[in-house]
Amino acid sequence: MYQDLTPEKISLREWSRQFRMVGDSEIRQFKYYNNDEWGIYLSPPATFMVYGSRQLKKLKFDNSLAALRLWGFTFNESERLFRARQSGKRIIAAMGDLGTVPVIALAFPDCIPFYPDCTWWTPFFNESTVLLDKASELGTPEASCFVRSTLAAFHKMAYFPKPDILFASTGASCDDYSCIMQMVEDMGYELNWLEIPFRRQRRSLHVPEEHTVAESGFEYPKRFETYLVDEYKRVWQKMEALTGTGDLEDLNASIEKNNRIRRLVNEIKDLTQTAAVAPFPALEMMIIEFGNLYGYADIDEWLDILKMIKQTIADRVEKGIGVLASDAVPLAWVTPTADPLLLNIVEDLGGRIVATEYVINQALTTIEEGIEPFHALARSFMNASLIGSTEERVRQIARGVDSGKIAGVIITNMLGCSHCAMETRLIEEKLKNVPVLAIDIPAPLGITAQLRTRITAFIEMLR
Amino acid sequence: MNDMLTSRERFGLLVIDEQPDRCNIMPLITSHAATVKGMKLRDYYTNGENMARAQIATVEKYEHDAISIFSEVGIIAEAMGSEFEYPENDLPILRTPVLEKKDIEEIKLPSPRADGRLPVYLEAIEYAYAALGDRIPILAYIPAPFTTAMMLSDPNKFLIQTIREPSRVESIVDRSLAAAIELCYHVIDAGGLPIIVDPLASSSVVSPKTYRQYALPSERKLVDFLHRYDLDIILHICGDTSPILDLLPQTRADLISIDQVNMQQAIDKLSSRVRIIGNYDTSRLAFSTPEDIEAEVRYMVEGALHAKKGYIAATGCEVPIKAPEKNVVAFIDTVKEVGWYWV
Ligand code: SF4
Numbered sequence: 001m002y003q004d005l006t007p008e009k010i011s012l013r014e015w016s017r018q019f020r021m022v023g024d025s026e027i028r029q030f031k032y033y034n035n036d037e038w039g040i041y042l043s044p045p046a047t048f049m050v051y052g053s054r055q056l057k058k059l060k061f062d063n064s065l066a067a068l069r070l071w072g073f074t075f076n077e078s079e080r081l082f083r084a085r086q087s088g089k090r091i092i093a094a095m096g097d098l099g100t101v102p103v104i105a106l107a108f109p110d111c112i113p114f115y116p117d118c119t120w121w122t123p124f125f126n127e128s129t130v131l132l133d134k135a136s137e138l139g140t141p142e143a144s145c146f147v148r149s150t151l152a153a154f155h156k157m158a159y160f161p162k163p164d165i166l167f168a169s170t171g172a173s174c175d176d177y178s179c180i181m182q183m184v185e186d187m188g189y190e191l192n193w194l195e196i197p198f199r200r201q202r203r204s205l206h207v208p209e210e211h212t213v214a215e216s217g218f219e220y221p222k223r224f225e226t227y228l229v230d231e232y233k234r235v236w237q238k239m240e241a242l243t244g245t246g247d248l249e250d251l252n253a254s255i256e257k258n259n260r261i262r263r264l265v266n267e268i269k270d271l272t273q274t275a276a277v278a279p280f281p282a283l284e285m286m287i288i289e290f291g292n293l294y295g296y297a298d299i300d301e302w303l304d305i306l307k308m309i310k311q312t313i314a315d316r317v318e319k320g321i322g323v324l325a326s327d328a329v330p331l332a333w334v335t336p337t338a339d340p341l342l343l344n345i346v347e348d349l350g351g352r353i354v355a356t357e358y359v360i361n362q363a364l365t366t367i368e369e370g371i372e373p374f375h376a377l378a379r380s381f382m383n384a385s386l387i388g389s390t391e392e393r394v395r396q397i398a399r400g401v402d403s404g405k406i407a408g409v410i411i412t413n414m415l416g417c418s419h420c421a422m423e424t425r426l427i428e429e430k431l432k433n434v435p436v437l438a439i440d441i442p443a444p445l446g447i448t449a450q451l452r453t454r455i456t457a458f459i460e461m462l463r
Numbered sequence: 464m465n466d467m468l469t470s471r472e473r474f475g476l477l478v479i480d481e482q483p484d485r486c487n488i489m490p491l492i493t494s495h496a497a498t499v500k501g502m503k504l505r506d507y508y509t510n511g512e513n514m515a516r517a518q519i520a521t522v523e524k525y526e527h528d529a530i531s532i533f534s535e536v537g538i539i540a541e542a543m544g545s546e547f548e549y550p551e552n553d554l555p556i557l558r559t560p561v562l563e564k565k566d567i568e569e570i571k572l573p574s575p576r577a578d579g580r581l582p583v584y585l586e587a588i589e590y591a592y593a594a595l596g597d598r599i600p601i602l603a604y605i606p607a608p609f610t611t612a613m614m615l616s617d618p619n620k621f622l623i624q625t626i627r628e629p630s631r632v633e634s635i636v637d638r639s640l641a642a643a644i645e646l647c648y649h650v651i652d653a654g655g656l657p658i659i660v661d662p663l664a665s666s667s668v669v670s671p672k673t674y675r676q677y678a679l680p681s682e683r684k685l686v687d688f689l690h691r692y693d694l695d696i697i698l699h700i701c702g703d704t705s706p707i708l709d710l711l712p713q714t715r716a717d718l719i720s721i722d723q724v725n726m727q728q729a730i731d732k733l734s735s736r737v738r739i740i741g742n743y744d745t746s747r748l749a750f751s752t753p754e755d756i757e758a759e760v761r762y763m764v765e766g767a768l769h770a771k772k773g774y775i776a777a778t779g780c781e782v783p784i785k786a787p788e789k790n791v792v793a794f795i796d797t798v799k800e801v802g803w804y805w806v
Contacts, residue, residue, distance in 0.1 A: 012652065016652050020648075041693070043693040046651045046692070047651070047693050050651055050655065050656050051471075051475060051656075052471045052475070052597050054592070054593075054596050054597055078475075079479045082479050082480075082481055086480060086481075126597045127597060128598070130469055156467060158473075158475060159472075161481075
């Protein structure tokens with residue numbers, strides 16, 4: 001039986017060496033869709049590097065079996081989606097809504113929701129401009145954000161299978177991404193649009209009306225809930241038409257399962273961020289947070305992986321051991337980094353991520369149970385920071401900063417992202433009590449020595 | 464029609480049982496790359512960067528779907544102590560097999576970063592991977608244990624020992640297997656996808672009984688080891704493998720590359736279990752005309768394109784070093800014309 005070694009971050013080569021100690025029965029033990037023939041996924045990072053993920057050669061990984069499982073599972077997602085379709089499951093594309101459509105889709109038997117948007121990681125993990133170049137060829141401006149690689153993926157149909165149904169958000173979700181989705185529609189895909197309302201605050205309304213407050217403290221007009229309920233019911237009806245079934249009890253069950261994941265992830269975050277020594281690396285933690293959106297196309301297996309990760313982290317916390325030095329400088333990270341290498345670099349240079357705001361907080365809050373499920377989903381979604389004002393987002397980040405555990409904030413500014421262009425400056429200006437470093441995320445392979453120097457200087461200054 | 468996918472994407476779909484835009488084209492362009500680059504053969508197989516640059520130039524010229532890091536099957540045996548001569552314009556020649564000087568117990572396992580030309584291979588893989596690894600699979604040819612075993616010995620004596628001294632042959636093959644596994648660890652970490660080549664296990668060289676007794680079990684062990692990595696493994700045996708076709712799936716290889724075998728027979732026997740690679744006659748590439756090649760390749764591809772688990776258009780053996788470039792172009796262009804799935 002494989003035993004975890006003293007925690008540390010190790011390279012791809014070191015993982016390959018360590019993988020020699022993993023037994024065949026352990027490899028066969030973990031599988032997605034419970035399939036023995038093609039569902040095995042426990043491989044060292046080198047496997048995915050051989051298949052083109054070139055950045056893995058540069059990254060450092062947690063050395064636990066739980067982390068290996070996490071990497072194997074997430075890197076297997078593309079194959080998993082194709083296998084899902086081959087085995088008769090339905091593929092549900094959710095775009096831009098960030099967290100709710102999958103909860104609905106998972107209430108239907110053999111339906112696998114996924115986010116084509118996640119293709120934005122691919123150019124970085126592959127250190128490749130293949131998708132970005134293709135997107136430009138297809139008509140997206142060079143200066144649009146990395147999510148344009150989604151368009152290329154739809155064109156190529158080599159990264160995920162043709163979805164059985166597509167849901168796309170517009171309105172207060174990202175307008176740039178809505179343009180990409182329109183281009184997907186122009187390719188002949190039939191999109192089902194749902195509109196996300198902008199979360200207006202009381203004082204910005206001309207006619208006073210009843211407001212309420214979401215769990216995360218965001219205020220919103222009560223009628224938005226009803227509006228979203230209608231949108232989600234349309235999603236439900238489309239799913240019913242697709243599958244020929246539909247039982248609201250199954251939606252309650254899906255909410256309950258998604259909540260289990262959300263609670264587990266929150267527990268993992270708490271454990272990791274409050275421990276004296278960082279028990280798990282920031283990169284793996286980011287992958288864990290993003291898994292909340294849809295469970296990486298096999299929610300049951302994902303739940304099991306999270307349990308194993310939590311156990312590994314809890315063991316480390318109990319023993320007071322971890323993967324970073326105990327004097328690592330505590331930082332908050334705002335807006336997800338498209339380039340995973342940056343999280344590694346910040347840790348290598350002496351930082352430790354103890355708070356994150358990856359614009360997916362609606363997928364981290366639990367959904368109310370025991371009430372009408374569509375209302376529960378609508379209320380939960382109102383926690384999204386992306387659909388409100390920058391001011392609200394700043395206030396939320398500032399609350400974390402004021403808790404005193406954060407020495408500095410890193411904000412990532414995505415090349416071509418219109419939101420970032422506006423928000424990063426504002427956030428930087430308004431976070432008065434804490435030093436802020438804004439990083440422009442360059443194109444793949446674009447991290448320069450100069451950027452490293454800026455991060456080093458920032459961390460040293462905080463120290 | 465224009466390609467819609469990169470070679471990397473195309474191969475990625477094939478190995479998960481999906482049809483790509485067109486069939487993969489992977490003629491075994493190995494040392495022929497030196498000719499394309501205008502390089503002396505010795506410069507090709509003794510310098511990793513040269514080997515990679517020649518392969519890259521070849522892929523840029525022909526636009527086929529794989530880089531093939533390889534020159535000859537002696538590399539593991541050489542790293543274990545067999546001595547080779549390096550002619551300036553020919554492939555290495557086995558001069559003194561190590562077992563002529565030492566006994567099997569004395570042969571050390573090679574260190575792939577230090578011994579023989581294994582570092583040359585690893586450097587070539589790393590260079591090619593850094594240059595093109597996001598767009599094209601980097602195939603790293605690994606001599607199978609049985610073939611290496613024969614290169615550790617005097618080949619004639621070895622063949623007699625397969626009948627008279629089975630336990631000795633088994634221990635030589637086992638030692639070769641351990642060396643192949645050691646090399647694979649490094650090949651994978653460098654970014655190469657191991658492809659197992661076992662030319663001396665061909666029925667043109669040994670009987671089906673000998674194949675079953677020595678080569679097959681060691682091929683299977685190597686495949687099993689590589690499957691721990693969840694890699695899709697190609698097994699290539701050149702020459703005539705008709706008598707052992709039924710045995711090949713027992714190796715558990717995911718893709719089987721055939722040479723002098725009736726393609727229809729191979730499809731009937733294998734295609735529901737493995738993906739088939741093959742099998743254009745390389746002597747035709749050397750001596751035929753583009754017009755004849757076009758007609759023959761068209762016939763081959765049309766017959767094999769819809770093999771149940773997938774098909775890769777390839778040559779049955781290595782593209783001859785001096786094959787006229789126009790003939791190789793004719794092969795590749797013809798497959799690109801008739802090998803489409805997405806229409
Ligand atoms: S990075 Fe910015 S522009 Fe791109 S999808 Fe995200 S929010 Fe929209």
